[in-house]
Amino acid sequence: MKKNAEVVSGTMGREVERAKIAVEKASEGKRVVMVSSGDPGVYGMAGIVLEVAAMEKTNVPVEIVPGVTAATAAASKLGAPLVSDFAVISLSDLLTPWEKIERRLEAAASADFAIILYNPQSQGRIEPLAKAYEIMLKHIKPDTPVGIVRQAGREGEGVTITTLKEMLNAEIDMVTTIIVGNSATKVVNGKMVTARGYDLKE
């Protein structure tokens, strides 16, 4: 970052305000970088910036720089759980009605997708994960491997491999990503691996 760069910080819940400031400053001719963790297009700021720029009818060019999203960062710490089809679901009902999240969980769990859960729980919000757990247990075997990764790639990183039945005993917070395996997921040499169907003896 340039030494004389102007830094505008934002807080959770004020994302639109931050995007508006960024677009406004870009319209004034400044070079603006919107920082968003992981991949900006995965539950990140990319969408809001594009929407605000369109709303403001500005012609500022917007470039989206891809990053490593928590799903693949967590998968790499666990082994290779995502080599087959998977579904990514956020348990935050701030912007998505809970009924819709439930429908998506039911659909993914009943269709044997590996499931990645973002925004699993915070101190004051533990109910969604408990409900998601019950929905998944209706369709997925209790001994299915589950990987829980906190602070992937950051200081304080924690990696746990457990089972669906036991997953709620792990430490889970808002910087945690959970990966629930599918019916072909196993634990080999301490790593979570989803078999893709190759014949290893050929």
Ligand SMILES: C[S@@+](CC[C@H](N)C(=O)[O-])C[C@H]1O[C@@H](n2cnc3c(N)ncnc32)[C@H](O)[C@@H]1O
């Ligand atoms: C609003 S989403 C932002 C996702 C981000 N744009 C990305 O691509 O990773 C926030 C959620 O991402 C997950 N997450 C973000 N960073 C993480 C990390 N370092 N380790 C584990 N999970 C992380 C957590 O589930 C967290 O609740």
